[in-house]
Amino acid sequence: MKRDKIYRLLSHGALIFTSLLIIMPLLVMISSAFKNEMEIFDYPMKLIPNIMHLDNFVQLYKKFPLYIFNSFKVTFMIMTIQILTASAAAYAFSKITWKGREAIFLLYIGSVMIPVQVPIIPQFIIIRHLGLYDSHFALIVLGSFTAFGTFLLRQHFLTIPDSLLEEARINGASEFYIFSRIMLPLARPSLAVLAIFSFRYFWNDFFTPMIYLTTENLKTIPLGMSDFVTQYAIYYGPQMAACLISIIPVAAVFFAAQEFFVQGITGIKD
């Protein structure tokens, strides 16, 4: 019994220690966003600044409102398109039987293994020839399909009994009717999981915007934030203010819909 107590004490200690390790950097970021440049590196560090400075945010007002708008625009468009394309494909891969289905599905899913940098050069050439370079369309067409999302939705579609669809088929309903009127309403929870994953991924995506966007007015938040590292003079206050702004939307989604994140990773429903 004594060993049990020691074990419990140790595990609580480890958990508290780890939580602090995770939370402290985030608290430093939040508090630095409200400090002036001098105060940020004061030691011992004050988590709550003496005076709340909003200066850092004011400094961002020239460029960041547009970056935020661009991020929302691109993220929402990709998210919507992915839900449509992935659910349609998942339907064809799970509820209609056809020759070659498994082979094409495997080819599609196998593509998840390919690092994004492998096709990047030809992708770049194709985007340039289509006249999409330096436009949001470049990001949107590249994000228009998702093998991961299709896999996720297919897993859920497979758990929905065929008998529900067969009845509609016997009554002469078209596949499109069954898909949009029966499947999609039933699949709402897994569509939400996909929406959240797409949102997080494209809201945070840095590599693709960096390759395809050069015009200042088109930049998304991560790309706008990356400019900080190449600037000659480094100001940490505005950087932390930008970090704070950039994580608020994902953090809000996370706190509101944590179970969906877990479902997306484990495929298990509580």
Next chain:
Amino acid sequence: MKAKMRSARKKWLTVSLFLLPSMLGFTVFLLIPVIISLYLGFTNYSGGFTLDFIGLDNFYNAIGNHNFRNALWITVKFAVCSVFFQILLGFCFAVLLNGRTAANRFYRMIVFLPVILSQVAVSLIFMLILNPQKGPINSFLISLGLAPRPWLAGAGSALGTIIAVTIWQSFGYYTVLFLGGLQTINLELYEAAAIDGAGGWQRIRHVTMPLLSPTTFFALIISIINAFKVFDQVFIMTGGQWGGGPAGSTTVLVFDIYRNAFQYFKMGYASAEATILLIFILIITIIQYRGQNKWVNYDRL
């Protein structure tokens, strides 16, 4: 007969329409580019309108090139360290947090929080915290009477620092993955093991670990693929496109590919590097699949 053919044709049409939206993007922007990329590796393409077929020259050059070998070695170091700790920590925290108490739910949320954050934001935060001159970590070390460390600015410490930040950000993902695996384990097995006199460690060793091996296998595949893709952290934390760490100490393969393709326009050479990367990932994945029957246990009692 005719009606049957018509219905078969109609089915193909329906299937095609359902798949078209995904497959169009997949074919044009992924499948074809991968194939072209494999081809470009054998050319001297430099971004213009002409290219010559130069056989295996790019591959020979890459293998003989110090930068490439260095980048490959750094990538392997990054992958081994980050994969090992992510899976170890993921497993340990899943075991600690398995159980539906309010405290566990809170800890799970904390552990998973960094996973959702952008790598750019996380990188900027740690650049402040690890600032070599005045950052809080070094101030803390000095206040303890210890020597400050260069962290990202030191050739010997930059890679380790980036690995640590990566682990900080992503071990929560593996925790959630393992927690999902733990939920499928039948609790009676633990009781049975306890009745047989197995202690806490023995229960983990002989019940949890074998039964979680399919999850571990999956986690291993995912984490290795992710490790070979690493880019954002290196780019941001070592100073953008001209970065790559002091003395090139954090120039991972993907960063080298990016720089050769988009800074130096050696696109043929960069494609050859990408092909080698792809072959590497393929070989590792095949080895893992081959080796899995030695340790992965798919019996779900």
